[in-house]
Amino acid sequence: MARTYDLTKLIGTECLLNIVESKVGDKTYYNISACTPLMRGQKIPDDAPKNPQVVFSLGDNRTFELLPKWIQGKVLESQEMLPPKSTNELPF
Numbered sequence: 001m002a003r004t005y006d007l008t009k010l011i012g013t014e015c016l017l018n019i020v021e022s023k024v025g026d027k028t029y030y031n032i033s034a035c036t037p038l039m040r041g042q043k044i045p046d047d048a049p050k051n052p053q054v055v056f057s058l059g060d061n062r063t064f065e066l067l068p069k070w071i072q073g074k075v076l077e078s079q080e081m082l083p084p085k086s087t088n089e090l091p092f
Contacts, residue, residue: 011053014044 018034056063058080
């Protein structure tokens with residue numbers, strides 16, 4: 001049986017991110033390779049940059065409007081947002 005986890009429980013949790021750089025042609029991408037807890041005794045400085053915390057699900061138009069335009073574009077280009085393919089074939 002597969003286990004599930006509610007990712008919204010991680011909102012606001014401090015962590016360390018490992019970022020990996022990869023180059024494809026003339027483009028450079030930075031991807032998260034790991035997310036780990038802070039090391040024992042490690043503190044986040046009070047003046048560390050903070051981003052707004054947002055939880056988004058498809059169909060949540062109010063939260064969608066809060067997302068940066070470039071992320072909105074990625075959502076709109078996703079397979080889940082494309083109209084279903086029409087077919088003249090009957091399914092049976």
